[in-house]
Amino acid sequence: MQMYKSTYLAVRVHTEDEALRIEPSGNTDTMLWLIDVYDLGQSAKCAEAVKRLILRDYHALHERVPGMLPRWTKGMMAWVTYLNALVPCYDYDEQWVVRNHFMIQKNPENWSVETMLTALDALAIRWTKAHALDRDKLQQYLHCVWSCAKKWTMHLHEKVEPGLHEGDMMKVHPRVVLACLSRFFWFNKTLDLHAAYPRETIKVKYNNFFERELRHFVLRKFRDQLLNTLWDHLSHPGDLEIASHDQLGDNISTYSALYKRQPVCLLQKAQKSMLFDEPEEVRRKYPNPTDIKIVQTYFQNTFKMDFAKFFVCFERNHCKHERAVRESAVPIIVESFRKYSVVHNGKAYGFGSFADAFAIWLKFANKPYRLDLTELREKMFGESTASAQSTIYELDV
Numbered sequence: 001m002q003m004y005k006s007t008y009l010a011v012r013v014h015t016e017d018e019a020l021r022i023e024p025s026g027n028t029d030t031m032l033w034l035i036d037v038y039d040l041g042q043s044a045k046c047a048e049a050v051k052r053l054i055l056r057d058y059h060a061l062h063e064r065v066p067g068m069l070p071r072w073t074k075g076m077m078a079w080v081t082y083l084n085a086l087v088p089c090y091d092y093d094e095q096w097v098v099r100n101h102f103m104i105q106k107n108p109e110n111w112s113v114e115t116m117l118t119a120l121d122a123l124a125i126r127w128t129k130a131h132a133l134d135r136d137k138l139q140q141y142l143h144c145v146w147s148c149a150k151k152w153t154m155h156l157h158e159k160v161e162p163g164l165h166e167g168d169m170m171k172v173h174p175r176v177v178l179a180c181l182s183r184f185f186w187f188n189k190t191l192d193l194h195a196a197y198p199r200e201t202i203k204v205k206y207n208n209f210f211e212r213e214l215r216h217f218v219l220r221k222f223r224d225q226l227l228n229t230l231w232d233h234l235s236h237p238g239d240l241e242i243a244s245h246d247q248l249g250d251n252i253s254t255y256s257a258l259y260k261r262q263p264v265c266l267l268q269k270a271q272k273s274m275l276f277d278e279p280e281e282v283r284r285k286y287p288n289p290t291d292i293k294i295v296q297t298y299f300q301n302t303f304k305m306d307f308a309k310f311f312v313c314f315e316r317n318h319c320k321h322e323r324a325v326r327e328s329a330v331p332i333i334v335e336s337f338r339k340y341s342v343v344h345n346g347k348a349y350g351f352g353s354f355a356d357a358f359a360i361w362l363k364f365a366n367k368p369y370r371l372d373l374t375e376l377r378e379k380m381f382g383e384s385t386a387s388a389q390s391t392i393y394e395l396d397v
Contacts, residue, residue, distance in 0.1 A: 037081055054079065054184070061078055083153055105119075154263070209379065214283065221314070305369075326343065362376065
């Protein structure tokens with residue numbers, strides 16, 4: 001009989017302090033650790049320990065559980081352990097919630113599952129402003145939502161929608177569990193990553209480089225490629241995991257996730273605008289995706305290099321590359337709450353549009369990967385000149 005490799009058996013968790021101190025590694029150790037922490041029952045320290053595990057290993061735990069638990073992932077098992085340890089509390093600042101347009105219904109302790117999911121959707125839609133909110137009040141309100149999730153997830157009910165029958169009773173559907181887990185991870189992780197760097201306000205003036213580069217819109221291929229990248233900028237935290245729950249183990253495109261999660265008319269409106277509006281109008285509606293594509297096209301034409309691949313870390317990937325970004329020898333443009341900063345030598349500079357961040361990056365970059373950026377600096381910071389319309393452009397295939 002083949003035994004699973006584990007070093008955990010010698011250091012079982014018996015107390016709350018041990019739960020905080022011991023960090024499991026590997027699937028077997030993690031499952032054993034979760035069982036021990038679950039047995040400790042309701043505890044704020046245990047909840048904090050499981051929260052650390054989820055934030056650290058979320059993507060590694062997002063894989064199917066074989067056997068008797070269809071539509072469940074290992075991360076969902078960690079989430080149930082977190083809810084088991086969570087100390088419920090429904091106190092929150094009602095006026096603050098109303099003022100920030102998060103309020104769906106009063107008295108979270110009486111919410112239905114659908115109301116809870118709608119509250120999470122409302123938070124996700126407005127999450128791009130979360131960095132500017134009072135974090136204590138925000139976490140207090142989120143604690144109410146997780147307390148409601150505990151009530152519905154940890155017990156059987158006479159009737160629950162969406163739910164599954166368990167004898168004469170019902171339990172919540174696994175996709176409700178995953179919806180709560182994914183939002184829990186992205187809400188907490190994005191706040192932590194934004195606060196992880198000391199920040200310095202900096203502004204670099206630049207000319208009308210991006211307006212001149214709108215000439216690329218004469219090519220239909222440029223618009224098509226820009227449209228393909230637009231969908232990532234329209235999704236909300238957790239949407240991809242929720243939409244792909246029925247296909248656990250398979251990756252789905254962001255467009256497919258948006259098609260399941262958002263009204264189709266909004267996608268059609270964005271598509272029509274991207275393909276047929278004037279270049280200036282497209283950039284006004286979608287400035288960051290447009291400017292990113294302009295810079296990528298310039299680097300592809302000039303250096304045969306994908307700029308975003310080497311010098312940009314989008315928010316959806318930041319949690320996977322946090323250490324690499326922090327220790328990078330070259331400045332990296334980092335997305336956070338749909339805004340952009342330049343991380344260089346462990347510090348974040350600026351926080352605004354991609355165009356502003358690119359100007360800062362260009363000031364800091366000193367021949368990254370031996371690229372000579374002299375001509376680009378002249379185009380970005382020098383006296384503007386009209387561009388020839390007859391130039392032939394090369395786009396990535």
